[in-house]
Amino acid sequence: MRRNFPVWAVYGLGFVPAVAAFGAGLSGLSGPDPIRALEQSLGLWALRFLLAALCVTPLRRFAGVNLLRYRRALGLLSFYYAALHFLAFIGLDHNFDWAEIGREIVKKPYAFIGMACLLLLIPLAATSSNGMIKRLGAKNWTRLHRLVYPAALLAVAHFIFAVKSWPLEPLLYAGAAVSLLALRLAPKKSRSLEQAGNA
Structure with missing residues (x-):
């Protein structure tokens, strides 16, 4: 992606x-189950974009x-x-039957884990603006x-439990998530490179 590629185009x-x-x-x-296909597609893209966001810092630090x-x-x-994945789940799949939705979230691990992941993403999205960074302070915002x-790990776990088997695809995403998190623990390549990335 070129550095002058506009953010709005993303x-x-x-x-x-x-x-x-x-x-x-x-x-x-x-296919024969369009609602399930839609849910899976939206959920998978949520995971892909989350992993893509996690790639930004390692790319800057090591490459x-x-x-x-x-x-x-x-x-x-x-x-x-x-959010769209969740709306498809509660609206299209369960027709806003809150009692049934509550039972599924409590009883089925994939639904419980997915809900936990969404709850973690909400404050991240709500505080993503420059104004919120200033209001919270850089250190608190970073924390x-x-x-x-944990949201990334929960997203991968949700994927694995949702497919109810161990096919290669969710395991590849799990490996990618663990690798990206492990890179965050690795020493920085150099302070000068990190400062250049912040410029």
Whole structure:
């Protein structure tokens, strides 16, 4: 991605998969269970954008690629897709039957874990603006946004439990998430590179 690529275009391109998923469902191209296909697509893209946001710091730290200006957009896209995934779950799948939804969240691990992940993403999205950074202070904002790490692990766990088996795809996403989190514990390449990335 070029550094002069506009941030607004990231949002525009980011919503293309959602439009495609809804279009496939409406046109009957998403298989015998279009609601489940839509839920899975939205959830998978939420995970992809979350992992993409987590890639920004390692790329800057170890490869000198500064994509920091796009991290907020990637994180918000992850939240938007997670919210759409949840809305599809409660609205299309359960027709806003709150008693049934509550039972499923309590009894089924995939639903409980997914709800926990969404709850972690909400404060991250709500405090993503520059104004909130100033209001909270840089240190407090940084501490709060470390919630992205357990959120990523919960998102992967939700995926694994939702598919109810151990196929290769969710394991690859799990490996990617663990690797990205492990990179955060690795020593910085150099202070000069980190300062250059902040410039």
